[in-house]
Amino acid sequence: MIHPDLFPFFRKLSKNNSKAWFNPQKAHYKEIHAVFAEGLDELAVEIAEFDDRVERFLDEPKAVKVFRIYKDSRFQKSPIPLKTNVSGTVSSGPEGPFYYVQLGPGESFVGGGIYMPSGPLLAAIREEVAESYEELDEILAEAEFQAMFPLGLKTVAELKTAPRGFSIDHPAIEHLRKKSFTVNREFSDEEVLSDGFQAELLHTFEVMYRLNRYLQRAIVRVEG
16 A cells, blocks of 8 residues: 655655656656555455445445545645645445545545535434434544544534524534534554554554444435
8 A cells, every 4th residue: 555655755746746847757656556556455355344335335436446646626726736645535335434545744644434425315314313313422432433533523514503404402413513424533654654554544444434334324314
């Protein structure tokens, strides 16, 4: 997963972030990208051993996805055209939940859950949370889960009040307001380059699966 030149390459790119610098280096980048892609494929097989929905989805074209290095100019007006990391996802279906890996100098982290679900799926998640929020709270409060994801569910976007059909006094209103249900764990450069990183990465996803398994119940609601 980690080419020996991954960090040196992206450190140089961060100082010379232009297509004029990158284009002559593209062949070398493709080598780095290929090693990461191969590692992500192997990681997906390991995740499938404990996540049966990943196992069932594994042969689909979008089950494992490595993202391009070029930033999407449709959504960003940044003068910096290239990402300074490699990243990709292992998904358990068209709408997730997913497992995300990003590796780059000073910006390595893993994440997972369901990011900005569609309207029907968001409604299903809220229904699941309203009925079984105690179980979600127990997952988020587990000592090992908190140690890896101390911030709990990220606040990406949320309503200012209660969603339609739910009381503002609902005991799970903090969760019900959310429009996205993900967690992140950051890694230092030293941790990424350590001998035990691959094992720690897989273990992180094993712990994350407790949340993904919970969110999968909402997927089942939508699938009927």
